[in-house]
Amino acid sequence: MSCCVLQITGLIFGGVGMLGTLAATAMPQWRVSAHVEANLVVFESVWEGLWMDCISQLGLRLQCKLYDSVLALPPPLEALRALMCLAVLLAILAFLTAIVGVKYSQPGTEGPQAVSTFILAAGVAFLLTGGLVLVPVSWTGGAIVRDFYDPAVPVPLKRELGAALYVGWASSALLLAAGAMYCHVWGRAGAAGSHSRPWLAARAALPRAGAPALGIHAYV
Numbered sequence: 001m002s003c004c005v006l007q008i009t010g011l012i013f014g015g016v017g018m019l020g021t022l023a024a025t026a027m028p029q030w031r032v033s034a035h036v037e038a039n040l041v042v043f044e045s046v047w048e049g050l051w052m053d054c055i056s057q058l059g060l061r062l063q064c065k066l067y068d069s070v071l072a073l074p075p076p077l078e079a080l081r082a083l084m085c086l087a088v089l090l091a092i093l094a095f096l097t098a099i100v101g102v103k104y105s106q107p108g109t110e111g112p113q114a115v116s117t118f119i120l121a122a123g124v125a126f127l128l129t130g131g132l133v134l135v136p137v138s139w140t141g142g143a144i145v146r147d148f149y150d151p152a153v154p155v156p157l158k159r160e161l162g163a164a165l166y167v168g169w170a171s172s173a174l175l176l177a178a179g180a181m182y183c184h185v186w187g188r189a190g191a192a193g194s195h196s197r198p199w200l201a202a203r204a205a206l207p208r209a210g211a212p213a214l215g216i217h218a219y220v
Contacts, residue, residue, distance in 0.1 A: 007102045007119065010181035013174045014098055014126050018091040020171030021133055025084040028054045028064060029162035030140055034148060034155075047162065050081050080136040087132035091175065094125030098182065123182030130175035137168035 028049030047054040054064040067073060073081075101118030141161055147153045148160070 004105075006181045006185050007098075007105065010123075010126075010178040010185075011095075011098050011102055013181070014091075014095050014122070014178035017126075017130070017171045017174035017178060018088075018095045020167050020174065021084070021087055021091045021129070024133070024137070024164045024168035024171060025050065025088055027162075027164035027167065028052050030164045031144060031159040032162045034158040034160045048159070049162075049164065050077065050084060080140065083132055083136045087129050090125055090129045090132065094122050094129055094175075094179075097125060098122035098178075101182070119182050120186040123179045123186060126175050126179030126182065128179075130172045130179060133168055133172040133175065137165050137172065141165050 026049075028047045028051070030050060031048040033044075033046040043058055045056040047056065052064045052066045054062055056062050070078075097118050101116045101122050104116040105119065144159050144161055148158050
């Protein structure tokens with residue numbers, strides 16, 4: 001029963017984490033303009049994302065523009081795009097695998113046969129996805145904080161942490177939790193199977209019927 005609850009909980013966490021990964025990838029609020037020093041009162045806010053940058057005027061008017069050329073993008077932004085796109089694809093695959101694993105599991109039985117192999121595959125995929133999301137989000141957050149406290153960076157170029165980063169961190173935590181749950185369910189089912197059938201080891205140690213018993217005189 002507890003394994004079934006963990007599977008459903010992991011499926012919910014994984015689904016929410018997958019949606020959060022999609023949202024963080026599409027949101028333009030990765031880097032937002034910082035209102036410091038003389039910029040306490042501003043009429044415009046700049047948002048910078050993976051695919052576009054936006055200008056919000058007093059919260060009433062929003063103008064967004066997609067980046068013109070992929071080849072003209074800086075290499076770090078291209079790497080962030082690639083990692084987040086890979087994370088989205090892997091999150092969808094992990095979620096679908098988890099659905100199949102929950103469907104073909106047998107809650108009423110014990111041992112490895114009670115849990116589908118797809119559960120282990122989904123757990124590993126969720127863990128990989130959580131790591132993939134965590135790397136670009138944390139790297140961007142670290143770069144923003146470093147530039148914010150760098151006196152050599154002009155004030156108009158300073159940025160703050162955007163909402164997309166917080167969504168990415170939350171999604172990564174949910175995906176890692178889902179992966180840990182599924183791996184725990186698989187390991188628990190394997191341990192239960194080994195403890196519930198100790199007679200297999202004893203049976204393997206017994207001599208087979210009809211086999212000659214080798215004693216001391218067999219070597220004379």
